Amino acid sequence: MAQPDYNARHLSVLEGLEAVRKRPGMYIGSTDSRGLMHCLWEVIDNSVDEALGGHGDAIEVVLHADKSVEVRDTARGIPVDIEPKTGLSGVEVVFTKLHAGGKFGGGSYAASGGLHGVGASVVNALSERLDVEVDRNGKTYAMSFHRGEPGLFDDKGGAPSPNAPFTPFVSNSELRIVGKAARGKTGTRIRYWADRQIFSPDAAFSTDDLIARARQTAFLVPGLAIGIRDERGAEPVDHRFHFEGGIAEFTDFLAPDAGVTDTWRLQGTGTFVETVPVLQENGHMVPTEVERECGVDVALRWGTGYDSTFRSFVNIISTPKGGTHQAGFEAAVLKVLRTQVEANARRLKVGTDKLEKDDALAGMTAVLTVRLPEPQFEGQTKEVLGTPAVRSIVTNVVSKALTEKFTSTKREDKTQSAQLLDKVVSEMKARISARAHKETQRRKNALESSSLPAKLVDCRSNDVTSSELFIVEGDSALGTAKLARDSEYQALLPIRGKILNVQKASVADMLSNTECASIIQVIGAGSGRTFDLESARYGKVILMSDADVDGAHIRTLLLTLFFRYMRPLIDEGRVFAAVPPLHRVVVMNHGSKPNETIYTYSEAELHGLLAGLEKQNKKYQDPIQRYKGLGEMDADQLASTTMDRRYRTLRRVRVSDAAMAENVFELLMGNDVAPRKEFIIDGSRDLDRDRIDA
Missing domain, CATH: 3.30.565.10 (Histidine kinase-like ATPase, C-terminal domain)
Structure with a gap:
């Protein structure tokens, strides 16, 4: 029609x-x-x-x-x-x-x-x-x-x-x-x-x-x-x-590693009935049963790596927080892989162990799209799909299409299916082995341990929700921070200079690095896939570095460490960056009125303040103090500007911030030289010489 x-x-x-x-x-x-x-x-x-x-x-x-x-x-x-x-x-x-x-x-x-x-x-x-x-x-x-x-x-x-x-x-x-x-x-x-x-x-x-x-x-x-x-x-x-090429080309673009399988396309449709209010000519909303059709289109591949990359869409609107379609997809993938592993248990030597979702999704890159009229979203921002019937439709479509791949008689499909089963089973065995090792090695309570780094200045409170760990750049800043902190709930961990670039280093190198190992040990929740958020000893982790180029470098290195090995902390919004001031302006008042101290956090803010003072005919002490590092502040200044909860400003680190830091490090400090050279050549024309620290 x-x-x-x-x-x-x-x-x-x-x-x-x-x-x-x-x-x-x-x-x-x-x-x-x-x-x-x-x-x-x-x-x-x-x-x-x-x-x-x-x-x-x-x-x-x-x-x-x-x-x-x-x-x-x-x-x-x-x-x-x-x-x-x-x-x-x-x-x-x-x-x-x-x-x-x-x-x-x-x-x-x-x-x-x-x-x-x-x-x-x-x-x-x-x-x-x-x-x-x-x-x-x-x-x-x-x-x-x-x-x-x-x-x-x-x-x-x-x-x-x-x-x-x-x-x-x-x-x-x-x-x-x-x-x-x-x-x-x-x-x-x-x-x-x-x-x-x-x-x-x-x-x-x-x-x-x-x-x-x-x-x-x-x-x-x-x-x-x-x-x-x-x-x-x-x-x-x-x-x-x-x-x-559609979502198959999108999946190839997103994939970060070499493929264990080709990009598989899984497609199908399903129908469901739902009751919706329909506006009548007379202005009344009448509940009416309507039949809906839901189209499902998936492109997915497994790679040699371990990180999963997943994008889901409803009518091409991104749903970054998932919903019923993502739940249905993950359930189908796990169900099919479990069935195939059980069918090949003798060859794979799995015994009675069962695959878990993380085993099945490790190294997978997938794009899932569903199309249906009037989907139910949670809020106008449309980040989560709520239509209940979509889950079973996606599960059925993906299960059927994926099973056909595993039971295909084509030589290429049989080879790739066998390689995929080997990969997910090795993931399962690695997880079980890591869990056993973790259970034998984990201390009953990190607070009772005497093996915490000697340089940790811990807090007295055992209340995780109120406690804060400040990762401080350098011993000079540590000395000031000790006097500025509230010892009841603020702990300090100093690090020496720039930590290891974990973008290029192996897991073994990262764990053997003193600074990285100290951070992981002090937080007390493990690292990587075995990270347990509930075991974290502090409610907030605050990165406190100098307000200069080196400080930004150190903060980016730390963000890369947290993003790669302690990501749940960032997902839960528990990682922050302190915002120390750049300038201290002392405004001189007449008579017996005490002078006023104002802190500014950028050059633009400083110039705006000085212009405002000149308009008001107010004088200020010259030269203006420019903080080159946290160690230049006395304890009262550091407390009132950066550490005291009543006055400080914290910048919450989002996943996008950490992902951007990782991408920048991959570009500037990764193994691939060509993109770095191209970046330097392209950016040279925009270089501001005044921004280079002499």
Whole structure:
């Protein structure tokens, strides 16, 4: 049956925008750079949904120098006819009404990334200015909005600006016709300026995140060309992505090691029935049973390494925290491998031991995509899929397709299946051996042991949740930190200079390194796959290094150690970086009033402070003290700026921070020389000589 036309009759209007500006975090997660990027994803995903439906094959994203962003596509264009319930044009409904769009009722999209219909309207509500142009019916239509309100900007013939005089529509809104479109040409162009009343001053679009997302989307939608243009620098930078191989090519791109198997493609579909509320003509929501179809597509391979790389998607929207589809996939892989190991138990010499999930997933790189209408996500940020029926469908599809691979009579499939079983069984045996060794070697309680490093300055409290371990750079800083700490719950571990680069070192080298071994021993939870988060002796681990290039180097080395061997600490948000000040400014007050001490944490903050003091005609002691290291502070200064919970600032280390540190080390200190040489040559033209420590 032919799909019905996509026009304003499919737009189901449910409510307005009043709550969005009051509680933006409810819709976009946060108002920092992540929230700003989330708004951009909402706009891009609408264009991608069109491409998924076979409409449009190109998307362009432009980061303009004036801090606006523009998204262009070649899809069908937003409907411009009048939506009958509201009497408004389709364009205005999409951008001003929450829960309005073609994704309700299943009339226009079989599967889409957008679910709640709030994307475009939320972006509009949180934008100081938004301009939309639609090519449709041989004409170009245009409309502008100011913080969600439609009207007209008077740009006086110049470049569009959010500061231009704005006149809102009073009685009737106008969808202007601003030109002619070529015959058969359709598409949408959206340009908006994020509202700085909503977003934090330092919120900015991340080119790296945008490039990664564009590359990922191009893999997931074969044939779709995505262009990124960044005009914010001195010279525009362009990136283009276009792939025909789909998720199989994506899996090969993600794989970090040589393959034990080829990339296997597992595909299938399943149906399920769910009860959903459907909006009737009279405005009532009536529970209705509908049959859904769920398509499953998996590309996976096992490599010679031990780390697993997994990406899951629902209607090409990434679900980094998993959900029912990931649970179903992991259950199927474990079930099939267990069955195959039991069938080959004699050859593999496994006895009664059973595979666990970590054994099966070790060295696996996989991309899982499911497509279904109106998936149930946990929140608008769509990080976890909640539709219960998807689990069993994914399990059935993956189990059937994977079993066919293992029972295939092709020589190549038989060879790879045998190699894979050997690998997972060796993983299982290594795990069992490591657990036995760990149980015999582990102390009853690390606190009772006298073998902890002598240089550890421990705290008195046994309460893990309140205790903190400061990893301090150098003995000079240790001396000051001893006087500055609260000995009840703050412990100190000094390290000498730069620890081992664990990116290149083997596990044996890492464990034999004094500094690395001391850190692992003091934390008391083991390392690698045997790391036990519940055994960690401290609630927080805080990296306290000097605010200079060497300090940043040491912090990056430590992050690489934690990321590779104690990652659960980072996953749980228990690793932090201390933020020591760079400058100490003493403001001199008149009379008997004591002088005021102000600390600044960057050159820009210092210059802003000094400019403000000059405006107030306040004097300050010159020269200004510039801290070269933690050891230059006295105990009171270190306590009040860096260690005292009442005043200090800590920067929580996220997995992305640690992953970035590992990637930088792989580039700058790994075994492969060619990328490092290319990086140095490319970066030489941007080198600022003043930033080099002389």
